[in-house]
Amino acid sequence: MTSTPVAGPAPTLLRLGRPADLVAAVPVMLGFRPRESLVLVATGGPSGRRIGLTLRVDLPPPPQVPDVVRHAAATLCTDDPVGAAVVVVGAGARRRTDVVDVAVETLDDHGVTVHTAVWAEHTDGGGRWGCFGECACTGVLPDPAGTELAAAAVLAGAVLRGSRDELLRLVEPVDGIAIRRREGLLVASAGPGGPVDDDAVHLAALDAALAESAAGRCVIDDTRAVALAAALTRPTVRDAVLRRCAHDPGGLPGAEALWAALCRELPDPEAAEPAALLAATALLRGEGALANVALDRAERSWPGHRLTRLLRSAASVPLRPAEIREALLGGRP
Template sequence: MNSTDLPRLTVRSPADLIAAVPYLLGFHPAESIVVVAMSGSRIVFAARSDLPGDADPREAAGHIAAVTARQGADSATVIGYGPAAQVTPALDALRDVLADAGLAVLDALRVTDGRWWSYLCTEPDCCPPEGNAYDPRASSVPAAAVFAGQVALPDRATLARQVAPIGEATMRPAIERAEQRLTALLAGAPASDLLGRRALRVAGVAAYRAARRRHRDGERLTDDEVAWLCLLLTHLPVRDHAWERTDGRVEDVAFWSELLRRAEPELIAAPGALLAFAAWRDGQGALAAVALERVLAEHPDYSLALLMDDLLRRGVPPSRLDGWPIDGSATGSKRGKRRPRRRQPRRRDQ
């Protein structure tokens, strides 16, 4: 199974759906509201947000409902994780705004301490007042998901650690060497090369190609290779060259993850934004979100990160932009469209 083929998980009961949610999101939710959107009998979208806490539940519900309504879904199941005092008003608000958006709410569930309750079922035989105990191990869903190569991390913090800095002390000297190399490159550019732009792009393309080739061969990039490429990626023509060649492939996600984790904070903007793009293209909205959080904390005005953050917040599906930025306006390049991607359930997290 490649990264564009999420497994078909057969869901026959609320317990099965609860068991499936961590694999739809990529991690086990807690203190959360989750929407699982359907088109017919097919799951097309899963989104998560924090419980609103003291905030107006209708405001939070309105945002996640608006995102869900744009996914081509006709129905949804909503699930709240946490104590009843926090989950109930959040789910009530979400059910109302989903209905106002024209989506049928198939069920509304609360999950607390290994038990689940339905807000729509009043039959004591199947939905007793004390709730239903559930054990995900009793469902066939986790086994099917694991067999298909899907992973459900323990929580969102574990996911965030996948983009956390490695903190190699040797990177700072490597950056200093890269800066000296860049100074020499610009000094050696011919007078006809205004501001050394051509020399920068040639060097950037060469560095990107060499790094991708070594990464595909399973070789670990040296500190100097990481520092040099990340420094060159601060120049937009180099960044856009890499962007045009980034899609939702496993190797794209792995490559940009490594660069983001190893780069020093001042150089993480391009690798982090490109990781977010690759993860979003692969349907890994939660991974894209944590990558963007890290980038925007250091570089709040970085345009590509802001663009990706807007796409995630509006729930734009990757299929809407097949071929972009190759055939889009971002770079003006016209190399032709990428091959169409198979439709898959989309995951979003905020």
């Protein structure tokens, strides 16, 4: 099972009278187009129409429905929603009443009313959708890029990816030979004559790489890979860079690009540091799906990594970007 809790960058009004718009907005809320998925959307606020936590899980086979769906619904309730929408996506989505029934029952047990329950073959424009229940409304989805939510997300700097696989490719190593070569260089640099013991020098190297990444011209060669890996292994340096990212929302896209590149270019366990930083910047941008992918990468690279554990807790609550920023600026992670 893969779950993707997502707290958006800002509360957004949802038009409850238009289920098709809700389904079309799901990729924007998740950051990618889901396939064979159950998506739960919490709503609340004074109007009851304000989008809260959005959570996706792989559409489970029938024997696993009770456990998977109940856990997902219970997780959604951590956002204290007034209502919820249930969206089932997949080729046979219209037949998955078993999933909807368990979701509605579990949410009702938590005092949350399901106001919308729909299925969709997929979430691309032109896909067929329909309502579960007596009304049995059906229709064709609009282009997700044309929704009001999509327009707002683009203005906020959100990126819509074609699938979750695209997120995975952002953090997976791409050149095994280079990775092994850098692993040897890192081992050699740990001996006499290794990296300088000066936080200011390491911060300067990271600042230069961040500036180049923001300008779209950062190149990670062996020398830079080893230097940045050495810098990030120093907790005081890593934490200082993390707080700088939290202070400068405008620099997050460039930082995100650098941390993702280092995830692909560094060996384990060194890759855990940029992976955790990528998760932090993703959380600061409200991109929960990317944050979870980055945290998975960090945990594989370095099981038990302390910053990763702390960020995983923040991602699972979940906290909104403003709350993440306040926590990061309040002290050392």
